Amino acid sequence: MLRQQLTVAHHMGSSTVSPGPHSMGGQSSPSVYFGLSRRGSLSSLAESDLVQTTPKFVKDTSKFWYKPTISREEAIIMLKDKRPGTFVVRDSNSFPGAFGLALKVATVPPNVQTKAGADPASELVRHFLIEPTPKGVRLRGCSNEPVFGSLAALVYQHSITPLALPYKLVLPESDPAGEVSNPESPHSSEVPSSAAALLAQGAACNVLYLNTVDTESLTGPQAVAKAAKVTFSTDPIPKTTVVHFKVSSQGITLTDNNRKLFFRRHYPVTAVTYCGIDPEDRRWTKSNVPGAPTEAKIFGFIARKQGGVSDNACHLFAELDPEQPAFAIVNFVTKVMVGQNKVK
Structure with a gap:
């Protein structure tokens, strides 16, 4: 169901729809939170002042970072020349139902041994598995990582704080497949403007x-x-x-x-x-x-x-x-x- 929702959003781009309770399509937001939630709700914060158990954000950037059909190698090629924090999420080929997170980092983690003769730029693209759970999704093998109610929630929370990741995710403002690399971008060490828009909501x-x-x-x-x-x-x-x-x-x-x-x-x-x-x-x-x-x-x-x-x-x-x-x-x-x- 989660993958189907993302695929719909991926293909619909910016067209406007009336999303269902867990939809990620159109201009509406996937459910995003302070922390985590068991449920997703897309009703606007302005619609009601009744107690809501799920916080919300408003901008869906998944069409830029969710690339369901690309391979691990294609993700590396897409990211290796980008600034640290640039990322894509794809469907995992090795673990059906799971997702692969490819993330460009500034330096190779100290506990990782680089392969002899490997491309240094490619080694800066690190890979993480996002596995489904009965309550949502989480980073596999990270005991200090909580469960998130949706893939989008996981992504947006890690754009605020890296948690177990080696680098904070930078929410894209354009498609990384066609983005011109700009390491000196003023947003490199700040909250990206797309994230700022989410925070403003x-x-x-x-x-x-x-x-x-x-x-x-x-x-x-x-x-x-x-x-x-x-x-x-x-x-x-x-x-x-x-x-x-x-x-x-x-x-x-x-x-x-x-x-x-x-x-x-x-x-x-x-x-x-x-x-x-x-x-x-x-x-x-x-x-x-x-x-x-x-x-x-x-x-x-x-x-x-x-x-x-x-x-x-x-x-x-x-x-x-x-x-x-x-x-x-x-x-x-x-x-x-x-x-x-x-x-x-």
């Missing part, structure tokens, strides 16, 4: 809201640590609620769909000064939400109070879905701030 997931703590002029990791310490020492513990945590280039919006503590709160991007995981790595163990981790990582973001310059507050959360981990949410928030309001 935003993403969302459910998290457990824990507390908001005044930190006065304090920001950064120290503010998150203070908020966590205050929250853990409060007796009785603060009331918690599941919130829809939406991030976009406009800022962060929290929606308590059960209206247990509040309805909606918005923090403009210019007010958010930091986002990070609790530096003391405390875990939240008091969640009564079914399916939530028994020891959830804690993270928070710091935002200036409305009308204030130095008065800050730390908004504290615990990850709710182990397949949408705190580190990925924090990383996404940080990326959204790039070029707009640098995280300090």
Whole structure:
């Protein structure tokens, strides 16, 4: 099914369609997330403020990077003269149902022995197997790699952070088969403009809201640590609620769909000064939400109070879905701030 969806998108190019729940065709997006998801949904973030369990992106670049019929050798020829991070995904010939990821890297990994007489440029194209699982797809042989709900989700997450890959994927803006190599491209060490467009659209997931703590002029990791310490020492513990945590280039919006503590709160991007995981790595163990981790990582973001310059507050959360981990949410928030309001 996954391969069929990609093949349809590959052949349809940029034509507009009305995709189904897992479609990757037309101008709509494959499901892409902070971390992972068991399900794919393509409804726009703007369509509803109801709790969504799957974050979304909006631009499908799979027609540039998904080359189902090319061989391993053709992938090497296509990539060896390109800049590091350039990649293609093809159907695996050796493992039916799996995919081959060919990635151009800057240097040969230290644990890899180059073959005598081999073309040095070809050796910089490394190959990885993406295998199907009951929940989606994952990189084979990488124990620290999570399962992604779709191939596109795997690709886009690795364009934000390399995880187990030796190099972060660079989302293509054109077909690498006909692209002119430009190693000095200004996008080489930055977020590609196509990825920036995805970040600008935003993403969302459910998290457990824990507390908001005044930190006065304090920001950064120290503010998150203070908020966590205050929250853990409060007796009785603060009331918690599941919130829809939406991030976009406009800022962060929290929606308590059960209206247990509040309805909606918005923090403009210019007010958010930091986002990070609790530096003391405390875990939240008091969640009564079914399916939530028994020891959830804690993270928070710091935002200036409305009308204030130095008065800050730390908004504290615990990850709710182990397949949408705190580190990925924090990383996404940080990326959204790039070029707009640098995280300090």
